[in-house]
Each structure stands twice: as C-alpha cells, then as structure tokens.
Amino acid sequence: MRKICTKCGIEKEINFENFNRLSKSKDGFRPNCKECHKSQGIIYNKINAKERAFKEKQRRLADPIKQKEKQKRNYWRHKEKSLKYNAEWRKKNWFHCKLESKVKQANKKAKYYGVDGIINRDIVYRVLMSEGFCCHYCKQKMLFGNMTIDHDMPMSRGGDNKESNLLPACTHCNSSKKSKTKNEYLKYLEMIKTSRLNMGFP
Numbered sequence: 001m002r003k004i005c006t007k008c009g010i011e012k013e014i015n016f017e018n019f020n021r022l023s024k025s026k027d028g029f030r031p032n033c034k035e036c037h038k039s040q041g042i043i044y045n046k047i048n049a050k051e052r053a054f055k056e057k058q059r060r061l062a063d064p065i066k067q068k069e070k071q072k073r074n075y076w077r078h079k080e081k082s083l084k085y086n087a088e089w090r091k092k093n094w095f096h097c098k099l100e101s102k103v104k105q106a107n108k109k110a111k112y113y114g115v116d117g118i119i120n121r122d123i124v125y126r127v128l129m130s131e132g133f134c135c136h137y138c139k140q141k142m143l144f145g146n147m148t149i150d151h152d153m154p155m156s157r158g159g160d161n162k163e164s165n166l167l168p169a170c171t172h173c174n175s176s177k178k179s180k181t182k183n184e185y186l187k188y189l190e191m192i193k194t195s196r197l198n199m200g201f202p
C-alpha cells in the first residue's frame, strides 16, 4: 500500500520507515511522511527555543535544591566530561571566577567572625574599579593576580563586610597591613618612611 504525503506530495510505501504511527487515523499512520514531520519539528523547536529556554529556567529556579542534586548526579555520572567543561568555562569566564573567589573569601571570613554584610561580584567589581584598579595604599596599578579586597576596619576587630568598609589593595599592602585599620596603616607607612630617611636611606 502506498499513500501521498500531505506535505511534500511524494507517494511513499506505507510502513514504519516512511511514516510515523498515529493511532487515531484510518490507516494508523500520520498523513505526512517521517522526513516532513521531522523537519517540521526542527522548525517548531527553532521558533520556540527562546520560550522553552525561559520555561526551563523557571523550572530550575522553582526548586534549587532538587536542581543542585541533579547537577551533582550528572557531575559524577559524566565526571571527565564535566571536568573538561568546567575547565573550559573557567578559562572563558576567568574574570567572573576571580571576582567570585574574592566574594567567597570575604563572605566566609565574615561568617567566621560573625560580622554583618554579604558582598557579591558587583560590589567587588565596584570597589576594584573605584580607584581605577590601583592599590589604595601604594597607588600602583594592580595585576589580576595580586588584587585583593581590603577591609578598612578589619573583620577580626569587628569591622563589617559592607561596601563602605572595603578598599582595593594589592597583595603586598594587604598582607603587611595585617589587622591595622586604614589610618593606622598609613601612619605606620609614614613612620617607616621617616625612619628610613633618618637612617640615611633615600
């Protein structure tokens, strides 16, 4: 038995190779052939891609715990693939990752000391940008490797983890500042400078 596809008009043998099943129809097969049905599906998917992506996102956001579990499961199921994908993603979004690491570090410390304030990537970026990616203390341009976020009043002394308490600082200045406040550290730098001059160093 043969029939004409309603879409492309080509006469084809009625079998599973040429037509999909449709139990409602007279002969039990779709009126259009398999190829036409497939291409129709591709076009439909293309048109609705945006809408489907949006719905998918909504579904993900609706149950973050379940989503996280699913992600974990998939990670272990395709571990090698995931590792490769993650490495590539990090390489592509390296600045995002740099900011994220600062965020995590500061928020973890704030939790440890029990002080107020949770920062995010936007805040970190604003703080670093505020002085044109220069260190607040030595005024030198910072490289991506040695950018840090300094707390004016250190969190170990009860300073909060809010934007108003944050300053951009290079690794060197931040580590030699230790638990001093901004003013204490500037005074300390001044003291070192004068003592060096007194000793005859330039």
Ligand SMILES: [Zn+2]
Pocket: 005, 006, 007, 008, 009, 010, 032, 033, 034, 035, 036
């Ligand atoms: Zn067809």
Ligand SMILES: [Zn+2]
Pocket: 135, 136, 137, 138, 139, 140, 169, 170, 171, 172, 173, 174
């Ligand atoms: Zn510095």
